[in-house]
Amino acid sequence: MTTTTSSPTIILIAGHWLGAWAWDKVREHLTTDDSSAIAMTLPGLDARDPERTTKTLDDQAEAILGAISQHGNPPAILVAHSGANAPVSLVMDRHPELVHRVVWVDSGPVATGSVFAPDIPEELEELPLPSFDVLAEQASLEGLSAEDLEQFRARAVPEPGPVLRQPVELTNDARHKVQTTLVCCSIPSAQVVELAQTGHPMFAEVANLEHLDVIDLPTGHWPMWSRPRDLAKIIGSVASLEN
Structure with a gap:
């Protein structure tokens, strides 16, 4: 008789x-021994959805929870890049038992009360991808080819205004117990840890994590394009630890 064990879905x-x-x-x-990997599009970022500009962080968090239930046996491994940190932080707060590990890709958990863009007006329905000159002032484009930038521009979907304006409300300290890996790309891990220890608002939550690993992957803010093979190797290695 063959015995099988289920591995976390990535x-x-x-x-x-x-x-x-x-x-x-x-x-x-991305090759793992037993784990399966799926990529998801958050509510509000599907260009085919006629109501996408009304979607909220709550909608996104619920969609992630739905994906965990639909695509495997919880708990799951969540790999969260950049602005996915807000809905993933909500998931960890509401159902930490469903998350075996979070891998933050040039990102990290947010603190309660965080708002991505508190100054944007209520009447703004969506925020399109800015020019790359403007974007480069906010995040590193290092390692991206002309082809990468062309695809980024062609396929980017404007971010819904409600997602950018909604405060992240967190109440459950159990989220700090979730195993965590920081993949540090545009900011070295030593600097991230230092900023966390000194209480920098962007990294304050990192100091509260009870099970933290840090990995450096030097490149820009979009390593899934600039160093996809290396990022896949890191994710696969993390997943193999859970099997």
């Missing part, structure tokens, strides 16, 4: 303006 979640397609290069190289 759920890949990209940041602002991006859908499941952003992980295509990573998935080409």
Whole structure:
């Protein structure tokens, strides 16, 4: 008789303006022994959805929870890039028992009360991808080819205004017990840890994590395009620890 054990499903979640397609290069190289990997598009970032501009962080968190239930036996491994940190933080707060590990890709957990863009007006329905000159002032484009940037521009979906304005409300300290890996790309891990220890608002939650590993992957803010093979290897290695 053969005995099988279920392994955590890996759920890949990209940041602002991006859908499941952003992980295509990573998935080409992602090989794990037993775990399955899926990429998801968050509510509000599906260009075919006529109501996408009304979607909220709550909608996104519920979609992630749905993906955990639909694509395998919980708990899951969540791989969260950039602005996916807000809905994933909500998931960890509401159902930490469903998350075996979070892999933050050039990102990290947010603190309660965080708002991505508190100054944008209420009447703004969506925020399109800015020019790359403007974007480069906010996040590193290092390692991206002209082809990468062309695809980014062609496939980006404007970020819904409600997602950018909604405060993240967290109440459950059990989220700090979830095993965590930081993949540090545009900011070295030593600097991230230092900023966390000194209480920098962007990294304050990192100091509260009880089970933390840090890995450096030097490149820009979109390593799924600039170093997909290396990112896939890291994700696969993390997943293999759970089997």
